[in-house]
Amino acid sequence: MPELPEVETVRRDLERFVVGRTIEQVTLGRLRSVRRYDEPQDFVDALVGARITSTGRIGKYLLVNLGGHQSNLDEHTLVIHLRMSGQLLMPEGGANAPLLPHTHVRILFDDGQELRFVDPRTFGEMFVTDASLPELASLGPDAWTSLPDVKELRERMKGRRALKVALLDQAIVTGIGSIYADEICHRALVRPGRTVDRLRPIDIERLHAAITLVLGEAIELRGSTLGDGQYVGLDGEAGTYAERHRVHARTNYGCATCGGVVKTGVIAQRSAYWCPRCQK
DNA sequence: CGATCTACCTGATGGC
DNA sequence: TGCCATCAGGTAGATC
8 A cells, every 4th residue: 555655656756747737627536535625626726727836745645736826825735645545647648548447536737647546445535735734743754754863763652562553653753554564673673563662772773774774675666566556656557665575465475584484463453464583 | 641443445355 | 156254454533
């Protein structure tokens, strides 16, 4: 599912393809994707005529900054969260490209390209907001661009029980989901179920290094596309980091480091994978 | 305060 | 082959 590396990959693609373009037309399919609006037309009106000035990301939230809007001089931002099954696509052929099922939002630019939001499970959403985003204010620092130092990371995790619960808590650091929590724990040689307060200083240091290492490698390979093929980049192509996963969803393949049996269990109501030989 | 559970959805999968 | 139950997981919100 889209976590920080996948959202960052989409952001970098968007940065290349839509910055400087002006939105000409917005077409809505299912309204659940714009559920924050009583009047979905308000979403359309906020976008049409706006020019994309830059892109940003905090955790798994994608930010598309808008300027040059005729009706409003304030800085506005199109916020996109892909949640479980959301995809952003810019198909070749623009508006004429065949429509995939579950295409809920189409944003047509002045150069003929079209950005499409496709989301079978409709957990994802889009909305336009001004610079004061109360929802984003509750997020911790971004795990890739603003990772706290070792000491602060330990402070922020204090009092949590399982390590994976802490890594998934977006108020501690934001951007890590189930896949990368498992991979980071493996790289740090620590089991995801370990109690945070019982970790040694060396464990926290390894964890800190593993966050940067794993996220960096995953971004380089354009993210993880699992067997369900749900995540793809703007170009529709899969990311290849899943081939480098060492434990996540590898019950049938074994640990990619030592070949040992991968154990699985439930932590924080989601499946967790770890290697009992590599991780203590 | 933190932990746990549920709701939100659809498509894929497995058992019978 | 068809039908039903189960699972996948990011986040908010309720509850313990």
